[in-house]
Amino acid sequence: MRKRWMSLLATAVLVAGVLTPVSPAMAAPTFRVPFPCGQTWSGQTRSGHSPAYAIDFNRTDDVGDPVVASAPGTVDVVTNLGNTSYGKYVRINHGGGYTTYYAHLNGFNVSVGQTVGYGKVIGWVGSTGGSSGPHLHYEQRLNGSDIQVRFNGSLALYWGTKNYNSGNGCSSGTGSGTVDTSGTPLTVRSGPGTGYASVGTVADGAKVTIACQTSGTSVTGTYGTSTIWDRIGSGRFIADAYVYTGHDGYIPNVPRC
Numbered sequence: 001m002r003k004r005w006m007s008l009l010a011t012a013v014l015v016a017g018v019l020t021p022v023s024p025a026m027a028a029p030t031f032r033v034p035f036p037c038g039q040t041w042s043g044q045t046r047s048g049h050s051p052a053y054a055i056d057f058n059r060t061d062d063v064g065d066p067v068v069a070s071a072p073g074t075v076d077v078v079t080n081l082g083n084t085s086y087g088k089y090v091r092i093n094h095g096g097g098y099t100t101y102y103a104h105l106n107g108f109n110v111s112v113g114q115t116v117g118y119g120k121v122i123g124w125v126g127s128t129g130g131s132s133g134p135h136l137h138y139e140q141r142l143n144g145s146d147i148q149v150r151f152n153g154s155l156a157l158y159w160g161t162k163n164y165n166s167g168n169g170c171s172s173g174t175g176s177g178t179v180d181t182s183g184t185p186l187t188v189r190s191g192p193g194t195g196y197a198s199v200g201t202v203a204d205g206a207k208v209t210i211a212c213q214t215s216g217t218s219v220t221g222t223y224g225t226s227t228i229w230d231r232i233g234s235g236r237f238i239a240d241a242y243v244y245t246g247h248d249g250y251i252p253n254v255p256r257c
Ligand SMILES: [Zn+2]
Pocket: 049, 054, 055, 056, 136, 137, 138
């Protein structure tokens, strides 16, 4: 009986395994250094840190310097833990299970429920909580667990200290990309969709300047399926699914059309 029960259990587990839908992991947000555009900060990681993958940021005379949101999201914690732990800290929820933490702040510039974008000042560097000196303690988490920090898709230095240059919240500009169709010229449309008139082509491998991006019909191309369309001239749009831009989704700092 025991044997049969075990066998049934094994079958049940197997069936459950087959039937359980596997939800694809959502692409991580493009996180940026949590300081204003153009600034350089020294970031330190160390294995004895808690949690392990957090980064402590410093620069000369940094008390009171602004701290900015490292990606768009919604502020979901603005709390003062007093003289312990994070002290005054902010958490931003970026969706898809991703959150970021900004601790030991001097003060707050946001409130719970507020929507923030790149470069939004959320508070100021301080030394509150269990801090031995002014610095920003910064974390990226996925589903509550701390993860190795990435800025603009690049892994932070583990372990050690290095300088990080901020490209966060820099003024809007144009983007660039390279068309990759594996041979066939890419059709240029008069609007952001396959239903718009063809107004020409761009060759495979061509470099394009992207003035703005917008949402249109869904296209499956070299870089997956996307509804993003890139405007490469007046009345000239191409499907972003065929353009290498270095970014999944919209290019940070390139405006919406
Ligand atoms: Zn720390």
